Amino acid sequence: MRLSRRASWFLTAFGVWSIWIWVTFFKNLWADHEGLAFTGGDHGKPTAYFWIHAALALSSLLLGVVVGSLGVRGLRSGRKVADPAEATPGA
Numbered sequence: 656m657r658l659s660r661r662a663s664w665f666l667t668a669f670g671v672w673s674i675w676i677w678v679t680f681f682k683n684l685w686a687d688h689e690g691l692a693f694t695g696g697d698h699g700k701p702t703a704y705f706w707i708h709a710a711l712a713l714s715s716l717l718l719g720v721v722v723g724s725l726g727v728r729g730l731r732s733g734r735k736v737a738d739p740a741e742a743t744p745g746a
Contacts, residue, residue: 663729670723677716684708 658666684692684705692705701709 657732658725658729660730660733663726663733666722666726667730668726670719670721670726673719674716674723677712677719681709681712681716684712 687693687705692702692708693699694702
């Protein structure tokens with residue numbers, strides 16, 4: 656399957672955006688001082704809130720990496736075919 660250049664750029668941008676958002680979210684979760692993520696103040700015992708949101712951030716981060724890498728692969732494959740004669744097999 657070939658991706659259009661526009662779709663490849665979209666997937667790449669979505670992957671970068673997703674990585675940036677979820678890394679920022681996890682940093683904020685880790686720095687939580689209001690008692691939602693950790694009991695007993697600064698970095699006490701992690702709560703269920705922390706584990707659920709850490710799992711959400713990790714899974715979304717991994718999906719962002721996968722989607723972004725698909726976009727990058729689509730951009731690279733589009734760059735390899737410069738000569739139209741090379742694009743058609745058997746020509």
